[in-house]
Amino acid sequence: MIIVKIGGSLYASPHLKEWCDQLARIHQQTLVIVPGGGPFADQVRAANKQWNLSDAVAHDMAVMAMQQYGCLLANLNGSLKVANSFKDIQDTGSTIWLPYSDVISECDYPKNWQTTSDSLALWLACKLSANHLCLVKSCEVDDSLIQQLADSEQVDGYFSTAARKFLGQTHFYHASQSTKFLNDVNNGKFN
Numbered sequence: 001m002i003i004v005k006i007g008g009s010l011y012a013s014p015h016l017k018e019w020c021d022q023l024a025r026i027h028q029q030t031l032v033i034v035p036g037g038g039p040f041a042d043q044v045r046a047a048n049k050q051w052n053l054s055d056a057v058a059h060d061m062a063v064m065a066m067q068q069y070g071c072l073l074a075n076l077n078g079s080l081k082v083a084n085s086f087k088d089i090q091d092t093g094s095t096i097w098l099p100y101s102d103v104i105s106e107c108d109y110p111k112n113w114q115t116t117s118d119s120l121a122l123w124l125a126c127k128l129s130a131n132h133l134c135l136v137k138s139c140e141v142d143d144s145l146i147q148q149l150a151d152s153e154q155v156d157g158y159f160s161t162a163a164r165k166f167l168g169q170t171h172f173y174h175a176s177q178s179t180k181f182l183n184d185v186n187n188g189k190f191n
Helices: 016-024 038-051 054-078 102-108 119-129 146-151 159-163 178-186
Strands: 002-006 032-037 079-085 092-099 132-137 169-174
Touching: 002 016, 002 119, 002 169, 016 054, 016 178, 038 054, 054 079, 054 092, 054 102, 079 146, 102 119, 102 132, 119 132, 119 159, 119 169
Parallel strands: 002 032, 002 132, 032 092, 079 092, 132 169
Antiparallel strands: none
């Protein structure tokens, strides 16, 4: 199983639809797409600044932002399935995970701005015993130590702590590398 987190920073990227189209082509194994928050999470940040929301409320609203971004991804390629719970994820093919229900009811990660869609993708990868977690970012990310990535804010602050429980491999792709990702899948990199 492969978990692919599509960063919210790809929202304005011409590569976002390419990723949806490439991910929809994967049928021979289970692939779960975790949406970032994008501009929907930015709106939560603005509300937090204006209204001084509690960490828990801001976190819940940010997870709802992931839901909205997930709906957008599903709209970009109608053949992508949507799952409202990890229990609804199909055995093969690509599914977009809408995280709100699972995160609110089952995730024990801190409910604050340190835990964003990066860590929630990692939580899902652990929950599903996935072999691979792929993070798609709009910035260039090398596979350096995870703590260094957190220190440079290329992943969220809780990611390095959460990564200690993940037994699989973590991979990073740039927004422009959807074809490379599909080739990696087809060439057995994720077997």
